[in-house]
Amino acid sequence: MASLNVATGRIDRLLAIPGRARRARLPWVPLTIMAVLLVCAAVAPLLAPHDPIEISMLNAKLAPGENLTYPLGTDIMGRDMLSRLIYGARTAVYISLIALGTGALVGTVLGLMAGYRTGWLDVLIMRTADAALGFPTILVAMIIVTILGAGIENIILAVVITVWARFARMIRGDVLSIKELDFVTSARIAGVSTPIILLRHIFPNTINTLMVITSLQIGQVILLEASLSFLGLGLPPGHPAWGIMVSEGRAVILDVWWLSLLPGLAITVVVLAFNFFGDWLRDTLDPKLRRL
Amino acid sequence: MQRYIFVRIFQALITLLILSLAVFLSVHLTGDPAAYLLGPDEGEVEYEALKKQMGLDKPLAVQYGVFLSNVVRGDFGHSLMMRRPAREVLIQRLPATLELAGVAFLLIIIVGVPLGILSAIKRDTIIDNFGKLFAVAGIASPSFWIAIMLILLFGAILGWLPTFGRGGIDHFILPAFVLSWSGMAGVLRLTRSSMLEVLDSEYVKFARIKGLSERLVVYKHALKNGVIPVMTFSGLTLAGLLNGSVAIEVVFAWPGIGRLMLQGISQRDFPIVQATVLTAGLFYILTALVVDILYAYVNPRIRYD
Numbered sequence: 001m002a003s004l005n006v007a008t009g010r011i012d013r014l015l016a017i018p019g020r021a022r023r024a025r026l027p028w029v030p031l032t033i034m035a036v037l038l039v040c041a042a043v044a045p046l047l048a049p050h051d052p053i054e055i056s057m058l059n060a061k062l063a064p065g066e067n068l069t070y071p072l073g074t075d076i077m078g079r080d081m082l083s084r085l086i087y088g089a090r091t092a093v094y095i096s097l098i099a100l101g102t103g104a105l106v107g108t109v110l111g112l113m114a115g116y117r118t119g120w121l122d123v124l125i126m127r128t129a130d131a132a133l134g135f136p137t138i139l140v141a142m143i144i145v146t147i148l149g150a151g152i153e154n155i156i157l158a159v160v161i162t163v164w165a166r167f168a169r170m171i172r173g174d175v176l177s178i179k180e181l182d183f184v185t186s187a188r189i190a191g192v193s194t195p196i197i198l199l200r201h202i203f204p205n206t207i208n209t210l211m212v213i214t215s216l217q218i219g220q221v222i223l224l225e226a227s228l229s230f231l232g233l234g235l236p237p238g239h240p241a242w243g244i245m246v247s248e249g250r251a252v253i254l255d256v257w258w259l260s261l262l263p264g265l266a267i268t269v270v271v272l273a274f275n276f277f278g279d280w281l282r283d284t285l286d287p288k289l290r291r292l
Numbered sequence: 293m294q295r296y297i298f299v300r301i302f303q304a305l306i307t308l309l310i311l312s313l314a315v316f317l318s319v320h321l322t323g324d325p326a327a328y329l330l331g332p333d334e335g336e337v338e339y340e341a342l343k344k345q346m347g348l349d350k351p352l353a354v355q356y357g358v359f360l361s362n363v364v365r366g367d368f369g370h371s372l373m374m375r376r377p378a379r380e381v382l383i384q385r386l387p388a389t390l391e392l393a394g395v396a397f398l399l400i401i402i403v404g405v406p407l408g409i410l411s412a413i414k415r416d417t418i419i420d421n422f423g424k425l426f427a428v429a430g431i432a433s434p435s436f437w438i439a440i441m442l443i444l445l446f447g448a449i450l451g452w453l454p455t456f457g458r459g460g461i462d463h464f465i466l467p468a469f470v471l472s473w474s475g476m477a478g479v480l481r482l483t484r485s486s487m488l489e490v491l492d493s494e495y496v497k498f499a500r501i502k503g504l505s506e507r508l509v510v511y512k513h514a515l516k517n518g519v520i521p522v523m524t525f526s527g528l529t530l531a532g533l534l535n536g537s538v539a540i541e542v543v544f545a546w547p548g549i550g551r552l553m554l555q556g557i558s559q560r561d562f563p564i565v566q567a568t569v570l571t572a573g574l575f576y577i578l579t580a581l582v583v584d585i586l587y588a589y590v591n592p593r594i595r596y597d
Contacts, residue, residue: 127306130303130307131306134307134576135307135311135576136534136535137535138538139311139569139572139573139576142557142565142569143315143318146319146557146560146565147317219431219432223432223434226434227436227539230434230436230539231538231539232554232558233557243434246436246440247436249440250440250543253443253448257444260437260440260441260444261441263437264433264438264440264441267434267437268429268432268437271431271432271433275428275431275432
């Protein structure tokens with residue numbers, strides 16, 4: 001019975017968020033863009049009219065609208081721009097999901113521990129977080145690439161190394177105040193073990209913060225992934241990723257302008273959507289984070 | 293205060309040590325530095341001799357110590373590709389990056405702060421909306437893309453500005469603007485929100501009630517407190533400019549250390565990588581340190597944190 005109560009309590013809280021959100025006017029434009037992005041990522045093979053890496057020199061450099069089989073034109077090797085953009089969405093979502101997910105997980109776990117167990121563990125975790133925040137991401141990425149070589153896992157690793165610290169810091173701040181509340185004290189007196197207190201009693205109260213930071217970080221992560229790809233530190237050339245596409249168009253910008261223009265536009269629109277959504281979520285869930 | 297400064301300097305040193313260790317290991321984990329230096333027809337004997345000469349037969353900890361003491365004296369080793377000491381190449385390239393970052397930082401302050409104040413005073417007018425749009429676009433678009441688009445527009449189509457290399461003042465316009473845009477955007481937003489907060493405070497209301505002119509209220513009373521958070525943030529922006537300048541230097545063919553760093557990595561020229569990464573990291577960590585100490589100086593609350 002007790003566990004049922006806990007369960008329904010949690011569901012209530014989860015349901016309360018859309019309720020509040022509905023009253024606060026949903027940001028429809030960002031949500032639509034995000035939905036389009038996610039659909040493109042999820043079913044890219046079904047949506048893309050062509051193979052994104054199939055070279056067809058006969059159809060090279062078609063301008064957008066010039067030939068309706070290639071609605072957004074083709075690149076210098078005759079690869080279909082629309083298909084590449086759609087697969088590029090998949091790359092962006094894939095990398096940011098894994099990188100941000102891992103970063104959030106590591107950061108949350110360490111933040112919970114640091115906040116609950118003050119002392120040497122706290123000092124160790126927070127000093128490491130300071131050090132991680134103290135490095136420019138590009139430097140981290142470059143060191144990683146020097147050690148491990150360019151590749152998708154290494155981009156993800158670079159992002160995780162820089163992103164986890166933000167989560168750890170914010171979550172720790174939350175835990176410091178939550179652990180002083182009566183229900184935590186009661187749980188402790190009732191003899192509940194520390195992992196369970198952290199997981200069942202403290203963690204659910206940090207979910208708001210977690211969602212807000214995550215949504216505010218997505219845009220940054222997508223930008224970061226694009227820059228690293230652009231610099232050739234990530235995915236191999238030719239791979240359908242927006243940063244690589246911008247970079248491929250750079251040399252021929254005077255001749256085939258749409259090559260750089262379109263993927264850059266895609267990055268901007270998507271990052272804008274996530275930033276607006278993040279701002280909205282923060283204002284709705286947790287106005288005190290406004291300074292973030 | 294002294295204690296705070298001491299702790300903060302200690303932290304910066306630790307961060308520097310971690311960086312140096314990461315750089316040291318990055319070279320030693322990726323391969324055999326001696327094998328890179330060896331010519332094609334040199335054999336086992338020369339290899340062993342070279343290893344000994346480079347100290348590679350000693351334990352890793354000893355090697356790290358040697359590496360550290362060399363780095364502190366500015367000796368990063370010989371560039372494998374350029375056949376010159378990495379320090380020479382670094383010193384030759386550093387001014388270009390510092391110049392560009394300096395101009396960009398100046399732009400961030402002289403554009404970002406006034407626009408932010410203006411946005412706050414003229415809240416919800418066309419000016420404010422323009423400021424918001426400018427800020428939002430600067431934060432969301434990738435700088436390397438903006439750079440390419442501006443080259444297309446101002447360099448190729450209109451032909452107004454030079455688009456690559458270092459030269460006269462006109463060479464600075466495009467790269468400095470692109471490099472500073474996201475910083476300007478951040479400073480603008482922060483100045484605006486911080487000014488709005490201060491303008492709403494009791495002491496500003498009191499100054500108004502006293503009958504002081506709006507000019508005096510804004511520039512004499514509100515501004516002083518309003519710019520404190522901006523100060524810290526712009527310091528960090530300065531540090532972050534090094535982060536952003538890699539892509540900008542690549543797009544505009546700017547002969548700075550960002551491009552050098554990337555070149556070093558793609559050619560596996562380790563001394564160059566060591567020199568550039570350590571220098572960039574040192575600048576970043578020092579700037580953050582100075583900013584933090586200045587901040588503690590103007591804002592006493594932080595010292596006891």
